[in-house]
Amino acid sequence: MTDPSGFQARFGSNDHFEVRQQLRLTVNRYEIRTGDELVAVAQQKRMAFREQVTLYADEAMQTPLFGFKARSVVDLGATYDVTAADGSVVGSFRKDFRRSLLRSTWHLSQPGVGECVGRERSQLIAVLRRMQDNFPLPYHFDFAAEDGRPVMSVVRRFGFRDHYDVTVRDPALDRRLACAMAVALDALQDR
Template sequence: MTSSSLQYLPRFFVKQRLTMMVNRYEIVEANPDGSPGRMLAVAQQKRMAMKEQVTFYADDTKTLPLFGFKARRMMDVAAAYDVTAADGTVLGSFQKDFAASLLRSSFHLNAPGLDAYGQERNSLIAVARRLVDFPFSFHFDFTDKATGATVLTSERQFSLRDRYTVDVPDQRVDFRLAASVAVGLDALLQR
């Protein structure tokens, strides 16, 4: 896959791989029957980095960067992350809504022609996640602020390893932005 060969994808999966020093993720296309298809990208995030940055590569060799996201500032409670293509083109951004996230994790999502807001779907699980260290299934829904229509959902499957099904019903959401948000939610909520 090249950075420009895939702009929209209605459904894909995110799977986290367990490693010692980095968070690694595989982004896999969903086949029409719902089964996993081809691998689209591999993402890597260094743990305990001062400034969050995740780069998505074409494969495990990590020789061809495709896209990524990076925090605008270090150690920011309402951190904003810019999502860029490999050539530096800005694809969009997402930002934690710090006040709303105290009880229910919430994020703003922006892209050309799109202004959306996302929250954990279940407020009871949101509170329980903060109190108990247990691999809860949790889901995020992002909706267009103007219309209320769903633009992106990320659903964590119940398992010890983090696995997500990401649905993108809105074609304005670039695949690279959707993948960045899905991985970002996992990486940022692990704290």
């Protein structure tokens, strides 16, 4: 998989990173960090007809690294393509709308690696989240390959600001796809 931006090299062999939402009035903004190092900044316009998020190399947001965009306009089960800055496809993900009614479920796909499924870890927390909108409950997603092998996990820390710990368990998973999926879990989860 090509990476003209050098993001994967900058990211290194880290199998753990954090996604932190920054509070802004008109946009959702996210920082992706490995330890204390900022590796990407994402920004999402609110109320867009076609969801699109671009991840940049720095806070000035001058150098795009990769991003994701919905294939269609306002679709509850839309597929999102993750592309590198040069437009090459990194992978895709989609929400399984029917299965997500009681327990959120996502499908993540990468060429040459295959598809994996991510689900909320706890059925109880999933149900409680749907009944309680005003209190932010932590939620956790585990992604596994078709053979049951763990691929990645996303754990939301308890608190009022959205903060996620992400662990990549499959070294073949493109870190750009992992970062995009982790941001999407916050940016798109309630849609």
